[in-house]
Amino acid sequence: MPVRHSGRWVVAVVVAFLLVVIVHSVATNPRFGWGTVGHYLFSSRILHGLLVTLELTAVSMAIGIVLGIVLAVMRLSPNPLVAGASGFYIWFFRGTPVLVQILFWSFISALYPKLSLGIPFGGPELVHGNANSIITPFLAAILALGLNEAAYMAEIVRAGIISVDEGQTDAASALGMTRLQTMRRIVLPQAMRVIIPPTGNETISMLKTTSLVSVIAYPELLYSAQLIYAVNYLQIPLLLTASIWYLVVTTILSIGQYYIERHYGRGASSRGNETTLLQRWRSGLMIRHEGAAP
Amino acid sequence: MVRAEEVHKRFGRLEVLKGISLEVQPGEVMCLLGPSGSGKSTFLRCINHLEKINSGRLYVDGELVGYRQQGDKLHELHDSEVARKRAEIGMVFQRFNLFPHMTAIENVIEAPLLLKRKTKAQARQSAQQLLALVGLSDRADTYPSQLSGGQQQRVAIARALAMEPKLMLFDEPTSALDPELVGEVLDVMRRLATEVGMTMIVVTHEIGFAREVGDTVVFMDDGVVVETGAPREVFANPRHERTKAFLSKVL
Numbered sequence: 408m409p410v411r412h413s414g415r416w417v418v419a420v421v422v423a424f425l426l427v428v429i430v431h432s433v434a435t436n437p438r439f440g441w442g443t444v445g446h447y448l449f450s451s452r453i454l455h456g457l458l459v460t461l462e463l464t465a466v467s468m469a470i471g472i473v474l475g476i477v478l479a480v481m482r483l484s485p486n487p488l489v490a491g492a493s494g495f496y497i498w499f500f501r502g503t504p505v506l507v508q509i510l511f512w513s514f515i516s517a518l519y520p521k522l523s524l525g526i527p528f529g530g531p532e533l534v535h536g537n538a539n540s541i542i543t544p545f546l547a548a549i550l551a552l553g554l555n556e557a558a559y560m561a562e563i564v565r566a567g568i569i570s571v572d573e574g575q576t577d578a579a580s581a582l583g584m585t586r587l588q589t590m591r592r593i594v595l596p597q598a599m600r601v602i603i604p605p606t607g608n609e610t611i612s613m614l615k616t617t618s619l620v621s622v623i624a625y626p627e628l629l630y631s632a633q634l635i636y637a638v639n640y641l642q643i644p645l646l647l648t649a650s651i652w653y654l655v656v657t658t659i660l661s662i663g664q665y666y667i668e669r670h671y672g673r674g675a676s677s678r679g680n681e682t683t684l685l686q687r688w689r690s691g692l693m694i695r696h697e698g699a700a701p
Numbered sequence: 702m703v704r705a706e707e708v709h710k711r712f713g714r715l716e717v718l719k720g721i722s723l724e725v726q727p728g729e730v731m732c733l734l735g736p737s738g739s740g741k742s743t744f745l746r747c748i749n750h751l752e753k754i755n756s757g758r759l760y761v762d763g764e765l766v767g768y769r770q771q772g773d774k775l776h777e778l779h780d781s782e783v784a785r786k787r788a789e790i791g792m793v794f795q796r797f798n799l800f801p802h803m804t805a806i807e808n809v810i811e812a813p814l815l816l817k818r819k820t821k822a823q824a825r826q827s828a829q830q831l832l833a834l835v836g837l838s839d840r841a842d843t844y845p846s847q848l849s850g851g852q853q854q855r856v857a858i859a860r861a862l863a864m865e866p867k868l869m870l871f872d873e874p875t876s877a878l879d880p881e882l883v884g885e886v887l888d889v890m891r892r893l894a895t896e897v898g899m900t901m902i903v904v905t906h907e908i909g910f911a912r913e914v915g916d917t918v919v920f921m922d923d924g925v926v927v928e929t930g931a932p933r934e935v936f937a938n939p940r941h942e943r944t945k946a947f948l949s950k951v952l
Contacts, residue, residue, distance in 0.1 A: 578798035578857075581749055582812035582864060583788025585781050592815060596802050 440644035447635065447648045456631025457652050463548055463617040463627055468610050470553025475560025480590055482565055493561065500558035506619050508555055512547035513623040544625040552620070556613060563605045567598030607664030611657050618653075628652055702727045702868055702900045703748060708757035710743055717743045719924035720757065725868075725902060725917075730894045732911035732932070733904045735921035736947060741904040742795075744921070745870050748902065749790045750783050761790065762867065788816060791861030795873040797853040799845040805832065805856045806841040809863045818864070831859040835889050851882030855889055862893075869893070871903040883907070890914070908951055912936055920944045 433439060447453055481493035500508070516538035523535030542550075571594045579589035621630035632645040703725040710718035717740045725731050733741040746752040747759060750767035759766040767783055768775040778786070799808050809828040813819045819827065832838050835855035845853050854874055861869060871890065875883040887910050893899045894914050905911060911918050912932045920928040920935065920943075928935060928944045936952070939945045 572798075574794060574796055574798035575800065577751060578792075578794060578800070578860075579812075580751060580784070581787055581790070581792035581794075581870075582860070583784050583786075583816055584812060585784045588784075588815055592811065593800055597800075 438643060439647065440641060443641050443644035444647050444651070447632075447645060448651065450635075452626075452631050452635060453628070453648055453652070456626055456628040456649075457656075459626060459631075460614065460617050460628040460652075461656070463545075463552065463620065464610065464614045466549045467552035467556055467617070468613055470549060471556025471560045471609070471613075472606065474553070474557035476564050476595070478557060478561035479564035479568060480587075482561060483568060497558045497561055500555050505551065505555045505616060506622065509548065509551040509619055509623060512542065512551045513544060515542050515547070544620075544623050547623060548617075548620040548625050548627075552613065552616065556609065559609060560606070563609070564598070564602055567600075567602035568594055570601045571597045604664070604668045607660070607667060611660045611664070614656055614660065615653060618649075702729070702762060703902065704758075704760040705744075706758040708744065708747060708759055709755045710740070710747060710752060711755050717924055718747070718754070721921075721924075721926055723919060723926060723929065725900065727900050728898045729916045730901045730903065730914055731917045731919060732915040733902065733919050733921060734906070734908075734911060734947070735927075739921045740924045741921050742872050745792075745872050745902060745904050748868075748870060749787045749792060751792075753777075761786070788812070788864050789867055791864060791866035791869040793854070793857050793861055793869070793871045793874050795876050797845070797850070797857045797877070799853050799857055799860070801845050804842050804844055805837065805848070805859075808845070808856055809860045812860070813863050816864075824863070828859070828863060831862050832856070834862075834892075835859045836885070849882060850878045851885045854878065854886045858886075858889055858893070867900065869899050869901045871901065871905070873904050873906070875905070875907060906951065908936070908948075920947065922947070 434441075478493045478496060481489050482497070484490045484493075519538050521535060522538045522541050523532045525532035525535070568590075575593050575597065576589055579593045584592070617627055618629040620627050621633060624630065626634065628649050632649040636642045636645040703723075705721050705723050708718055708721040709716065719740075721740070721744055723731075733745070735741050743752055747754050748761065748766065753767060764786070765775070766786070768777055770776075799805075800811065803811060806825065806828050809831060810819075810821075810824040813824045813827075814821060818824075829838065829841065832841055835858055837852060837855055837859070840848060840852060840856075845856070848856065858874075874890070875886050878886065887907060890901070890903070890910070891914050894901055903910075903915070915932045918930060918932045918935045919926055920939075920941075922943050927941050928939065935944065936948065939948055
């Protein structure tokens, strides 16, 4: 009955009209400088910036995931001091803005002009050097992003660990495995199903967060664009160029995340993550069957 | 093999074990019976230190469980020492607790390999033998989710045996099974008792199994041992009212 859908039609027309207005304005407003965008989209400086952004994302996420797992295991430790230290870390790094943390690491030489490795409290020094030359902008960036990410990853991993049935730990303990062996071989592999989807989210988020590193003049994607428009004053086209690349990469990551989630989500509660094709096919049939039921 | 002296266990303010004393000889099959909440499973979990006891003494093979005695004081053992002791005691759980991300044979070889008891070839070979013992040779490469409850429990028994334990603990091994699958698991346990001569402590509601396979029956209620004896005597002439009441419900 057409009458019932009249409201829907009105909304659709309004939305379509607004879309046409926006597209028309974006396409015809010369200040967007689409020609300039096309010119810079594949320029070597922008592409280099993109590469640095990808590198920062990958390294920071790697630090975040590894340290996050360590922190999560510590957080669940029966030793209150160990659990407390992890809790403090998470509290501190989640509680301060990541932008402030980036600035902090880049100014670390003001706090510790000389860095050294050795035995503290007057013991001999093994290596030492100038903080300014050791903590390069790249190191400051990955330290800030990675250490911050670890706090978030710790909570994600902890949720995954808690999601694994306690009977699994009982069984592993009863077989004579230590706490760490149980964690590594039994609990973490099963926690993956819960851990993977939000980790994909974090990666996408990290890609965009790396743009904050522009404040310490490290030429990732955004700062590369800024360096160019600092000279030619074409701010809008260059910001658009950077944005297009962020969109392209987040789109690719989202597609990847979809497939990974589908892979792990399919497992159902009783099924492991090493599903064979046959198991997949079977569970697919079962899901469809359930969906067909009234 | 196992000696308990005045074992007490509290969860917060709730006292679950109120002084359990008993003894299990090598090769003996002891069946723990009693209503739910009587502390049977908790006591079983204390034997391999999955639960810490609050007071009393618990010995397995002459050694204190989970603690080291120095003078009058007890010191709790380190995680790795507790783990080493636990490896000598097999345990089978009500809900099987197989590792779902591993096939049947991977479940069986995991602990011997991880704890470096065997080479991969040795572990696989003895795992095949164990799976044959529980009648599942043809299911070695199957994941737990594709096995029936009875099959999962039999794999769990093989997994526990892979560590070559000197004592096996069974925590209501058939309570989560469909009635038609109970028999296959009890058969494996019966063979373990009669053919292998394994020392076993079995928490169960299967009176038939206790009567046939058990050397000793222990009736527990409300955190205490009410009655102990040979199955024949306890089932035929229960001396305590509580045992009578319980048996009249389950027999």
